[in-house]
Amino acid sequence: MNVQNYSLWTAVVTPLMDNGSVDFESLTKVVREQEAADNGLLILGSTAEALNLNLKTRKAIVEHVIGMQPKTPIMVGVGGQMLEDQLEWTAYLESQKIHGYLMVTPLYAKPGPKGQYEWFKALMDSVTRPVMLYNVPGRSAVAMSTEAVSRLTTHKNFWSIKEASGSVDKFKEFVKAANGKQVFCGDDALMPDFAREGAAGLVSVASNAWPKETHLYVTQCLNKTFDAKELWTRASNSLFVVSNPVPVKRLMFERGTIRSSRMAAPLHHEDMISAAPVMEAQEAVSRWYKSMTTEGK
Secondary structure (H helix, E strand, O other), rough: OOHOOOOOOEEOOOOOOOOEEEEOHHHHHHHHHHHHHOOEEEEHHHHOHHHHOHHHHHHHHHHHHHOOOOOOOOEEEEEOOOOOOOOOOOHHHOOOOEEEEEEEEEOOOOOOOHHHHHHHHHHHHHHOOEEEEOOOHHOOOOOOHHHHHHHOOOOOOEEEEEEEEOOOOHHHHHHHHOOEEEEOOOOOHHHHHHHHHHEEEEOOOOOOOOOHHHHHHHHHHHHHOOOOHHHHHHHHOOOOOOOOOHHHHHHHHHOOOOOOOOOOOOOOOHHOOOOOOHHHHHHHHOOOOOOOHHHHO
């Protein structure tokens, strides 16, 4: 499968049972919903709580999703702070039938341009599939270096960038640094703004709960027919009232998509005191989607 054919990638959550084990039945349901909406699958990113899951569990998730043989491509997250561990992870992933990688800026250490370049190059040299680099300073504590990105764009495995700094100006800097390669929006609420600046698509949290709705949202943003910015901004922001993915898992639980809103420590489902914000967003998005899909009928 060609990863460049997909403008929406869902950062798939990891459903957990109340005892903390992976709920593979719910995960199957989530993946099938994404497949039906024709959304690319990003598994084991930060929305999947990947850094809070042990290696055995992460491998089990990869093998389960691959075993489902979805008709949409699978991208897998690569991120941490110890290069040797990440090289072991990519070596394992190279043995699996996946289609791409999401590689995040090194965590905690705050490396500069040279350190970032060597980190990404070592990881990109270790794989044979397309790589999306991920800028998320709110989680990694350092912004991805545009200088490092510019040097990496000539790498044979460089595919794209996911930009999640929350800044249109920063997004424009990465579009320039990408030298014509794809740059994706990493913030659901900012997709309309980033689309105007050349975004290739969206890597989404919201599409976990709203697969078809978010697909339409992205399509309209890209073809410049979107006209519900205030609604989608409010709906998207409701999914970040506490740390992601606590709100979206609560919404998916309330909707019956997953069987528990359980989180992997140190996250906790009880930090989402009320479901009201996400349920209000659910109603608004459902009304919008119905109005869009019944027009002209």
